[in-house]
Structure formats: C-alpha cells, structure tokens
Amino acid sequence: MATIGQPKLELRELRKTGLKLSCVGFGASPLGNVFGHVSEQDAIDSVREAFRLGINFFDTSPYYGDTLSETMLGKCLQALGVPRNEFIVSTKCGRYGGGFDFSEERVRKSIDESLSRLKLDYVDILQCHDIEFGDLDQIVNETIPALQKLKKEGKIRYIGITGLPLEVFTYVLDRVTPGSVDVILSYCHYSVNDTALEDLLPYFKSKEVGVISASPLAMGLLTESGPPEWHPASPELKSACKAAAAHCKEKGKNISKLSLQFSLSNKEISSVLVGMNSVTQVVENVAAAVELTTVGKDEVILREVETILEPIKNQTWPSGIQKS
C-alpha cells in the first residue's frame, strides 16, 4: 500500500498539449498477447495497480494483437471505474493486422472502431502508427489533415506520429502545417544500447512537439528472460544484450531496472512507455522510477553495461518500405 509521504511517480508535461503524463507510461501491447498470453484478470489487475501507483498514461493500437489490446484495455479502464479526466489514453491508426492504410476514409473509420473497443468517447492522443510503412507525403497531405478534422469533432484531443527510423519525424514535421502535430512517439532509440533519439531532442523542442519514448527494455532484449521469437535484432545485438543481462544478474543487479532508469533520466522525454502484463512488473517499474528520483542511478553497473554494449551501440534494424 502507498503510504503518506511516500514519493509519488513524477508527472511530466507533454509540451504545448499541457497533458501531465506519468513519467512511466503503461504500454498495452502485451495485453494483445504480443509477448505471450495474458489473462483478462491479469490485465485488469495490472492496469488497476498501475493506476493506483500513479501511472495515468496508457498506450495501445488496433495493430497490437489484431485489436485485442484495445479491447482488453477498454475492459481494464472500465473496471477501474474512475472519472475519464483522470487517465490519458493514446491509440493509433493506419497500421492493422491486415496491413497499412493511412487514407482519410480508413482513419475516420478506425477511430470510431477504436473508441468502441476502448469504450470511450474520445482518446487523448491519436497517432499515425509506424509511418515509415506508408507514403510520407500522404501522411502530410491527407492523414494529418484528417486527424485535424477529428480533433475539431472532439474524437481526439491531440495528434501524433510514430515510427522506428528517426528521419520520418523530421520529414513530416518539416512539411506539415506548423503546430498540427503535437507529439512524436519513438521506440528503441533511447535505451542503454541505443541513444540515437538524443540528437533530435533539440529539434523537437524547437518545433514545440512533445516526445514519448517507448520500449526502454528494447522489446525484451534488456530483460533477464530475453526477447520474444519475433524480435528483429541481429544475432550480434541479441547476444550483446544477453551478455549484459547475465553480467547484471551475476552482480546481483537487474538489467530491466537499470535500463528503465536510464531511459527515464532524460526529462526532455515526457513519458517512457514500458510494456507490462503483470502486477509484479508494474510494481517493479514504478519502484525503479521512484528510486531514480530518491536515490539516483547505479552509475557503476551502468558503466559496466555500457562497456559490454559498446560494440553494438546504436545498432538498429530495417523497418518500413526499403528504398533501393
């Protein structure tokens, strides 16, 4: 139980949106069974514990588990039974189990389907999901304007874009109507093994765009149990992360805690989205964040892990339409 005087999970403002996101956000892709089966009860308990411990930000997509993540999150939020303005929900559009479609017609249908699965009247943020798989000029000229209409209609409050290659963000933000994109969501680029996002933080600030960073555990690479079968990293990257995890374990440390604390350390990032599927993970991740503000990072083990990961630093993998 939280006791009086116990440090709270930090809230950070998402730039001009004014939204105050918990620094640890709840990534709901695991609720779509993306990292193995999760029961409805475990999902409900995880979300309830997250909210109780101060996590107010929940991220999903119709793509995760082919709509299952949204449906499960909808049930979990309903089970919470708290006023709508006490939590912040982001979902996405354009990427589905069956493929990609960033057309105005599809995203208009998409938000209605998402709201119905989530059992909500509006989402706080709607993001174009993994835009490197689409035509970036369509995102600029059709999808973002379509989302601006949804904003006027009250179905969404803010507009975002997500993707893996960082160039897609500058391409779009340099071309859209200034101010039309409120937030970017980057993943796997602000972790102990990859900090490529850092160079772009001043650019996002200059554009007044909020920054969310996802996958601090590099989608399972930075965990003791290792990544799922589908993980796209090279064998070299996987084995370096495995060695780092083993080193931490040998020293009585936890690679996931260290990694999450590393990602949380940069306050230009408003929220770090971690995928969670159990009460234990929720408790551990919130404790890691609270400990970071009270005690600080373990710099010794961090240096050791950084040394192990040095040969693969900033190594990533291809994503999107490959240009020849």
Ligand code: NAD
């Ligand atoms: P992640 O790096 O957060 O890793 C998730 C994995 O780590 C899961 O297997 C989870 O069970 C495990 N885990 C969580 N806490 C742990 C702990 N304390 N100890 C050990 N293992 C732990 O990767 P992710 O889930 O892919 O990313 C987080 C969220 O960010 C997603 O759920 C999604 O909401 C969002 N995201 C969005 C995009 C996008 O928009 N393109 C891409 C990636 C992630």
Ligand code: MG
């Ligand atoms: Mg994703």
